[in-house]
Amino acid sequence: MPKISPKKTPMREQEPQVRARNFDEVPFGYTPDEAVEEAKRCLQCKKPGCVQGCPVNINIPGFIGQIALGNFWEAMKVMKQTNTLPAICGRVCPQETQCEGQCVVGKKNEPVAVGNLERYIADWEGKQNECVMCEMKPATGKKVAVVGAGPAGLTVASDCAKMGHSVTIFEALHKPGGVLVYGIPEFRLPKAIVEREVNFVQSMGVKLHLSYVVGKLKSVEELLQEFDAVFVGTGAGLPTFMGIPGENHLGVYSANEYLTRSNLMKAYLFPKYDTPIVRGKRVATVGGGNVAMDSARTALRLGADESILIYRRSREEMPARQAEIHHAEQEGVKLNLLTNPVRYIADDKGWVREVECLRMELGEPDASGRRRPVPVKGSEYRIPVDTVVVAIGNSPNPLIPQTTPGLEVAKHGNVVADPKTGRTSKKGVFAGGDIVTGAATVILAMGAGRLAANSIDEYLRTGQW
Amino acid sequence: MPGQFVVLRVNEEGERIPLTVADAIPDMGILVIVFQEVGKSTKLLGTLNEGDSILDLIGPLGLPSHIEMFGTVVCVGGGVGTPEIFPVARALKQAGNKVISIIGFRNKDIILMADEMKSVSDELIVATDDGSNGNKGFVTDMLKKVIDRGEKVDHVFAVGPVIMMKMVSKLTEPYKIPTVVSLNPIMLDATGMCGVCRVDVGGVTKFACVDGPEFDGHKVDFDMLMARLRTYLPEEKRSLEEFESAQKSGGCCGGKGACCA
Numbered sequence: 001m002p003k004i005s006p007k008k009t010p011m012r013e014q015e016p017q018v019r020a021r022n023f024d025e026v027p028f029g030y031t032p033d034e035a036v037e038e039a040k041r042c043l044q045c046k047k048p049g050c051v052q053g054c055p056v057n058i059n060i061p062g063f064i065g066q067i068a069l070g071n072f073w074e075a076m077k078v079m080k081q082t083n084t085l086p087a088i089c090g091r092v093c094p095q096e097t098q099c100e101g102q103c104v105v106g107k108k109n110e111p112v113a114v115g116n117l118e119r120y121i122a123d124w125e126g127k128q129n130e131c132v133m134c135e136m137k138p139a140t141g142k143k144v145a146v147v148g149a150g151p152a153g154l155t156v157a158s159d160c161a162k163m164g165h166s167v168t169i170f171e172a173l174h175k176p177g178g179v180l181v182y183g184i185p186e187f188r189l190p191k192a193i194v195e196r197e198v199n200f201v202q203s204m205g206v207k208l209h210l211s212y213v214v215g216k217l218k219s220v221e222e223l224l225q226e227f228d229a230v231f232v233g234t235g236a237g238l239p240t241f242m243g244i245p246g247e248n249h250l251g252v253y254s255a256n257e258y259l260t261r262s263n264l265m266k267a268y269l270f271p272k273y274d275t276p277i278v279r280g281k282r283v284a285t286v287g288g289g290n291v292a293m294d295s296a297r298t299a300l301r302l303g304a305d306e307s308i309l310i311y312r313r314s315r316e317e318m319p320a321r322q323a324e325i326h327h328a329e330q331e332g333v334k335l336n337l338l339t340n341p342v343r344y345i346a347d348d349k350g351w352v353r354e355v356e357c358l359r360m361e362l363g364e365p366d367a368s369g370r371r372r373p374v375p376v377k378g379s380e381y382r383i384p385v386d387t388v389v390v391a392i393g394n395s396p397n398p399l400i401p402q403t404t405p406g407l408e409v410a411k412h413g414n415v416v417a418d419p420k421t422g423r424t425s426k427k428g429v430f431a432g433g434d435i436v437t438g439a440a441t442v443i444l445a446m447g448a449g450r451l452a453a454n455s456i457d458e459y460l461r462t463g464q465w
Numbered sequence: 466m467p468g469q470f471v472v473l474r475v476n477e478e479g480e481r482i483p484l485t486v487a488d489a490i491p492d493m494g495i496l497v498i499v500f501q502e503v504g505k506s507t508k509l510l511g512t513l514n515e516g517d518s519i520l521d522l523i524g525p526l527g528l529p530s531h532i533e534m535f536g537t538v539v540c541v542g543g544g545v546g547t548p549e550i551f552p553v554a555r556a557l558k559q560a561g562n563k564v565i566s567i568i569g570f571r572n573k574d575i576i577l578m579a580d581e582m583k584s585v586s587d588e589l590i591v592a593t594d595d596g597s598n599g600n601k602g603f604v605t606d607m608l609k610k611v612i613d614r615g616e617k618v619d620h621v622f623a624v625g626p627v628i629m630m631k632m633v634s635k636l637t638e639p640y641k642i643p644t645v646v647s648l649n650p651i652m653l654d655a656t657g658m659c660g661v662c663r664v665d666v667g668g669v670t671k672f673a674c675v676d677g678p679e680f681d682g683h684k685v686d687f688d689m690l691m692a693r694l695r696t697y698l699p700e701e702k703r704s705l706e707e708f709e710s711a712q713k714s715g716g717c718c719g720g721k722g723a724c725c726a
Contacts, residue, residue, distance in 0.1 A: 172656050174474060174481075174521050182658075211523035213656060237658040241670065248663060248670065248689055250696050257659035265481070265653070271707055274480040274506055275653075276700035350692035397657065399675070 006109040009038040011116050020300045020331035023186045023268055032070075035120040039068035041105060042112045049102030050114060055447030056089075056155070058082045060099055064117055076125045076132045079118070084134065084158040084201060085151070085446065087126065087193045088180060090119025093443045094321045126196055134204060137164035142460040145170065145227040147214045147400065150178020151442040152233035152433030154201055155449030156456070161204040163457045168207040168227070170214050175264060178235055179442065182264040183256070185294050187301065188324075191263075215399040220407070220429060229428050229456045232415060233449065236434035237397040241390055242286075246344030251278055251352040255291045255391035262298050277302065280387025284308045284355050286341055287391035288318035290441075293325060295389040296333045307333045308383065312340040312360050312373040338362070338373065342380070344388060354382045394439045404429070414438055422452030427465045430456055467532065467552035468647060468679050471496065471524030472655045475513070479520065480506045483652045485624075485678075486525065487548035496522075499548035499577065505704040512712075526655050527678045530645070532556045536619035539611060540586070541604050541633055542568040543625020547577045549647060550624045555585040557622070563587050565611060565618075569604035569629075573597040605632045618642050623682065627691050634682030644682035648673045650690055651697070665689050 011034075013019070013027040030038065042064040050060040059078050066075035079086050095101070095115040103111030125131055142165045146153045149171035157167045175181045177194040202208055214220060214234075223230050239254035241247050258277070261267040265275035283299035285292050288311035299307040309328070311318060314337050318325060329335065338360040345354040359379035362371035401409045408416040408425035415424055415431040422430040432448030434440055459465065470485045488497035502511045513519070530553050538557050542550035547568045558564045566586040570576050571594045583589045590607045592600050600607075604625070612618055621644040623633040630646040637644045650662040650673050657675035664673050667684035671677060 172523070173654065174523070182654075211521045213523060213526070216525055237656070239658070239660045241660070248665060248693070250692060254660040257653060257661045260653055260659050266478075270700065271704050273478045274509075274704060276697045276704070278696070349695075350689075399657065 004041050004043075004105060004109060008110045008113040008116070009034050009041075011113075016327075016330040016332070019187065020297070021303075023301055025190050026187055026327060029123055030116060030120045032072075032124075035067055035117060035124075036070055038113050039064045039117055042068065043104055045104055049104060050099040050112075053098040053100075053102035055098065055443050056083055056450050058099075058118075060114055063121060064112065064114070067117055067121060072121060072124050073128075073132065075121045079121060080132050080134050083118075083446075084204075085154060085197045086118050087122035087197055088151070088189060089443055089446070090115050090117075090122055091189050091193075092180075092184060092441075094441060096322055098443070123193075126193070131200060131203075134158075134162050136162055136204065139166070140164040140460065142166065142229070143168070143227040144456060144460075145223045145230045146233065147220070147223075147230065148172075148178060148233040148235055148433075148435075149176035149198070149208065149210075150233055150235050150433065150445065151180065152235075152435075152445035152449040152452075153178070153231065154198065155446040156231045156233065156430075156432070156453045157206045158201045158204055159450060159453030160456060161201070161206050163453070165457070165460060166205070166207075168209065170209050170212040170223075172211070172213045172234075173264065174211050176208055176210065178233075182260045183291065183294070184442075185259065185263055185298050185301075187297070188294065213399070215403040220400060220404040220426075224428055228460055229430065231422070231449075231452055231456065232400050232424070232429065232431040232435055233433045233445070234397045234400050234435045235445075236394040236439040238395040238413075239390070240393045240395055242341065242392060244341060244343050246346060246352065247390070249344050249346040249352040250350045251280065251386060252344055252388045252390065253278075255285075255287070255295045255389050256394065258295055258389045259291070259298065262302070268298075268302060278387050279303045280385070282306045282308070282385045283387040283389065284310055284341075284383060284385045285389040285391055286310045287393070288313065288320060289391065289393070289439075290320045290324055291394075291439075292389075292391035293320045293328045293333075295391050297328050297331060299387070299389070300331055300333065304387075308336055308385070309333055310336045310339050310341055310355070310357065310383075312338065313370060314338055314362060317370045336383070340373065340375065341388075345382070352385060352388055355385055355388060356380055356382050394434070396435045396438060400435070412438060417452075419448075420451065421455035422448060423455060423459075423465070428459070466525060466529030467556045468530030469525035469527045470655075470678065471498070471522055472526060472652070473510075473522040474520045475506070475509050476520050479509065481653060481655065482506050482510065483526075483649075483655050483674075485549040485647065487551055489552075497548075499545055501545045504701045505708040508705070508708060523655075527674060528676070530556065530622070530679055532560050534561045537563040537565065537617055538620045538622065539608060539618050540564060540566045541608060541621065541623040541625065541629075542566070542582070543604055543623075543629040544570060544575075545577070546623075546625030546629070546647075547582065550622060551578055551581055551585070553622050553624070554582065558585045558587075562620075565616070566590070567592065567604050567607045567611070569593070569602075569607070569625075571595065603632070604629060605636050608633060608636060612636075612640060612642075621645070621682075623647075627687055627694065630682060630685075631687035634685070634687070638683050645679050646682040646685060647678050648680060648685065648690060649678070650693060 267277035360373035433445030665686035
């Protein structure tokens, strides 16, 4: 057996200084040769840990084995048995804690680059004249409504469609994709790719209603009269602010607003597109997750001279993917760790000009298991800024919980759903993704969607609740 | 429902424009909105002719007005706030209130919906800033007169420019007349997702798109609202200038010139 290369086949990417000033995607993707080379590093384990590590249990050795043989079409067939959104997952999943984290090769060397290969095979398919179709079961005559066209909703929709149910998605925004279109920037997830994968879901017969707010136009209750089951995947769309003085000053954004302007409304192309955005020269982003990284990197691309990240814990506790932190630092984002903002100071026109911060130190572990940051007394100092992006998290969107009597809600506004089945307290209503868990990842939402689809199918077949 | 709004886009490059619903006939699929051409987006909307279509529309959004039998209610509309107060006045009238409506405009040539307002009001007062309709003054002057003549006003609804709503609220506060204002902050998604429409109401941050747009006028921080409305003045100016110069040069260049750059 040939010796395995200790390192992943590297993926070529734009130079940091160049890419920090454009919105094009950062990595270029593998060539066919590179993909085959990387696929050959896979040991084809009998009991693959990677599959266990994947929230949607993709047959990873299966598709990688086909890539290693150069059978790309076959590889895509294997992929689509369990994942209809591979081009997205390959780009945004935290592979290091999932599939790649369980990879046997990774015990002594770098793990097999599962994410890169997933992305490769999906992009390869996108360049072909036709795409691999999924095996569809015969029509059952049952109707499923899916509320929200984000990662959870799209997964439920495509899985239920495969099972033969008639699916209709209701999406509030004017474009489908949820966080994939309003949140994650073009340079990390090109919108053409989201569009392609949504088109694929529609090609399976899924109907899509855009600009349709369930809870306003129709309630879940009313949907239940038309549909046999309803899935609620409305996400964590409510931005959290810290409640510190000055948060309403001009130039202080929620990350949702900042990213929605830039991504969904294409404000980075203003004035060709009509929606404006403040192009700050000194931008501070508050937070340590992927959304914070996306915001800080967007600020650079909008022309910031300095993009400063303010995070109250240390690097180890940052919830962002390693690759995002790495990319952000490469591009010149400055990390101000163990720092917490206490107020924003404006000029006489109301524009934010300074952030007052406190230095922090790490104390005892808190409920999350991470060491709790404790302020250092008297350590106040100010950072000059002209734009602030608050990226400290989102809460579940309250619209559906508020307008659906009988739907049990937990104290943070999360819809209560059985983690194994997605069943809520209301008969026929299922939920999954950020609306249940609070802000998490794309792939966890897809995992929840997969489970919910299976239990929707069971419910529709047996009628048992 | 009175007080609610919709968001529309004219074309793919366009903004999401929030506009209050002036009237709706759901059975016929008719939605009436009245808008003033101020910036590029509203001027672009104004270029559409009968039979043209917009790209998309979402709604109804926001909470409907709280309508009940208050007694005597004064409905104040300023400029294009008038079409917005119209469905509110009508609903209040239907609920059995005595409705006194006060609508104000800069001059008599731009008076809007006076007949409609009259049809749903027990009394209608039309004021103009320049007195060109024979009744000079601001809506606040008229409201003061109504209160001073001894009318027992139980409730006030006001829709119009922020400064007008601020002055109406200031006027009614010492009389302890509950006053509802309909706020028009900058909005983006208008479904509670982005927070740009946040307003300070009694020291608490509220999102106008989902918690409003109507709030207690005595608690709203109008100065903050006015400041936040100025966020994109330079961009709005630039957009408008490019749009107007493109209009002058015979409409859109089709991807070659300034309007499409």
